[in-house]
Amino acid sequence: MGYQVYLRSFADGDGDGWGDLAGLRARLEHLAWLGVDVVWISPLYPSPLRDGGYDVADYLDVDPRLGSLEELGALVSEAHALGLRILLDLVPNHTSSDHPWFMAARGDRDSPYRDHYVWRDPAPDGGPPNNWPAHFGGPAWTYDDASGQYWLHLFLPHQPDLNWQSPAVDEAFADILERWLAWGIDGVRIDVAHALVKHPDLPDLPPAPGQGDEVEVTGGSGVGVEREFERYAHVHDADQPGVTEIYRRWRAIADRHDALLLGEVYLLEPQRLRRYVADQDGLHLAFWFAPLHLEWSPAAVRAALREGLEEVGPWLSWPLASHDRPRSATALGGGDLGRARALCLATLVCGLPGLPMIYQGEELGLTDVPLPHEVRQDPIAVRGEPERARDPGRTPIPWEPGPGWGFTSADEPWLPIGDRRPEDTVAVQRGDLDSWLQRYRALLATRKGLHGSVADEPVDWLAPDGPIVAYRRGPVVVAANCGQQAATLTLDGRHRIVRFASARAREGQRVAEELPLEPHEAVVLGP
Numbered sequence: 176m177g178y179q180v181y182l183r184s185f186a187d188g189d190g191d192g193w194g195d196l197a198g199l200r201a202r203l204e205h206l207a208w209l210g211v212d213v214v215w216i217s218p219l220y221p222s223p224l225r226d227g228g229y230d231v232a233d234y235l236d237v238d239p240r241l242g243s244l245e246e247l248g249a250l251v252s253e254a255h256a257l258g259l260r261i262l263l264d265l266v267p268n269h270t271s272s273d274h275p276w277f278m279a280a281r282g283d284r285d286s287p288y289r290d291h292y293v294w295r296d297p298a299p300d301g302g303p304p305n306n307w308p309a310h311f312g313g314p315a316w317t318y319d320d321a322s323g324q325y326w327l328h329l330f331l332p333h334q335p336d337l338n339w340q341s342p343a344v345d346e347a348f349a350d351i352l353e354r355w356l357a358w359g360i361d362g363v364r365i366d367v368a369h370a371l372v373k374h375p376d377l378p379d380l381p382p383a384p385g386q387g388d389e390v391e392v393t394g395g396s397g398v399g400v401e402r403e404f405e406r407y408a409h410v411h412d413a414d415q416p417g418v419t420e421i422y423r424r425w426r427a428i429a430d431r432h433d434a435l436l437l438g439e440v441y442l443l444e445p446q447r448l449r450r451y452v453a454d455q456d457g458l459h460l461a462f463w464f465a466p467l468h469l470e471w472s473p474a475a476v477r478a479a480l481r482e483g484l485e486e487v488g489p490w491l492s493w494p495l496a497s498h499d500r501p502r503s504a505t506a507l508g509g510g511d512l513g514r515a516r517a518l519c520l521a522t523l524v525c526g527l528p529g530l531p532m533i534y535q536g537e538e539l540g541l542t543d544v545p546l547p548h549e550v551r552q553d554p555i556a557v558r559g560e561p562e563r564a565r566d567p568g569r570t571p572i573p574w575e576p577g578p579g580w581g582f583t584s585a586d587e588p589w590l591p592i593g594d595r596r597p598e599d600t601v602a603v604q605r606g607d608l609d610s611w612l613q614r615y616r617a618l619l620a621t622r623k624g625l626h627g628s629v630a631d632e633p634v635d636w637l638a639p640d641g642p643i644v645a646y647r648r649g650p651v652v653v654a655a656n657c658g659q660q661a662a663t664l665t666l667d668g669r670h671r672i673v674r675f676a677s678a679r680a681r682e683g684q685r686v687a688e689e690l691p692l693e694p695h696e697a698v699v700l701g702p
């Protein structure tokens with residue numbers, strides 16, 4: 176089971192209002208208790224924080240506000256002692272504009288680092304070289320007065336895209352990866368893994384099919400400001416030939432260290448995603464984001480899960496939410512309805528091949544915090560669309576009731592904690608066997624306990640339609656009523672036991688032919 180730590184909001188160890196490595200170290204035992212195996216830490220490198228650390232100024236160091244290399248080393252040793260593996264977030268599509276490579280490259284056409292980035296002369300009218308939009312709004316090009324050329328940035332101007340046609344960039348990242356893995360890191364989550372390579376001629380993008388109607392996002396980061404971005408078909412700025420070659424080279428490095436490569440390949444078309452994992456000579460796993468984009472209905476849940484598994488394959492990581500999306504309880508209907516749906520989805524995903532990934536706080540059933548616009552820090556807010564900013568899903572974790580909610584001893588955390596309730600906290604939920612936290616813990620334990628009996632078994636979907644989404648995998652049946660009425664699943668008559676149930680009282684029940692499920696009830700049956 177994977178768990179995403181958004182470090183600045185996880186736990187503050189030094190009392191400055193920012194989550195940090197000291198805070199995470201102090202809470203590692205909690206993650207082990209929950210049943211996590213793999214911890215992915217969002218970027219912790221030195222960064223001017225224009226995009227929450229996804230603007231890296233030094234790939235081989237730790238932001239002093241978050242700790243130090245020494246502290247990270249201690250964290251890795253402690254994690255290993257608890258049976259946890261640590262993934263760092265590698266950001267190879269772009270650097271920060273404060274990275275020494277870019278500082279040297281900007282303004283100097285003869286810099287040895289110039290070719291690390293993508294530069295082009297202005298169009299004949301002096302405007303940007305092509306029509307590419309940036310994810311966070313505006314054109315994907317910014318003009319550099321000093322050198323008279325534009326630089327490319329698929330995200331912010333402060334996040335210049337690296338030029339992956341340059342052998343020096345390729346070598347630099349092979350070296351960065353090798354160094355972290357040799358140092359003791361267990362693998363990497365690769366940011367924007369589909370977009371490193373661009374079409375060499377940088378042609379204009381055509382309009383998206385159906386432009387003007389509803390347009391499907393095919394290559395976005397899943398972030399909020401995508402409206403302009405969605406007007407185009409992203410056929411030249413992402414998912415280009417050659418990108419999987421990079422991961423082939425990285426795989427050789429990863430294999431030497433028994434490390435994991437997990438790609439944020441933000442492609443919602445399964446056949447395109449498949450290319451990144453099907454040969455298993457590059458990425459080990461790629462995220463399948465379709466479940467985070469669905470409009471809730473049994474058919475939509477079933478389709479999103481089946482499509483990933485059947486059309487991509489078993490090499491998926493299943494995010495239950497992420498720092499780029501609203502929290503699942505909020506996205507799926509709000510309050511207890513949203514929480515119950517999120518647990519249904521988590522239960523269904525937990526029996527499938529691949530690596531489910533909890534985003535911190537999902538296990539508490541947290542909802543988004545309605546933050547006033549002026550405190551929002553996401554670049555989407557800074558660039559003028561505060562209502563679409565990602566901050567409401569990034570607020571600090573409430574660990575226990577009281578001032579600072581156990582997150583910080585500072586008067587002000589970096590982002591407001593919001594009006595959480597005592598029953599939202601880890602401390603209160605740990606003491607209540609019916610809490611969301613305890614239900615997630617039971618689910619993770621069931622997944623682990625049954626892993627041996629399902630590992631080599633295919634997934635047989637049981638109910639092609641109706642409110643219950645269900646499948647059998649060897650002796651195990653996983654079922655969730657994703658509809659609004661009670662329903663019954665007819666089984667094969669084999670005796671099974673309810674090993675996990677969203678309603679704890681059902682655990683231990685025997686089931687043979689009929690499995691009645693209330694709306695939003697989820698179970699795992701096993702021998």
Ligand code: BGC
Pocket residue numbers: 226227229230266330366367396398439498499
């Ligand atoms: C990360 C985002 C980030 C973007 C640019 C992603 O997909 O998850 O948080 O804004 O990459 O680095």
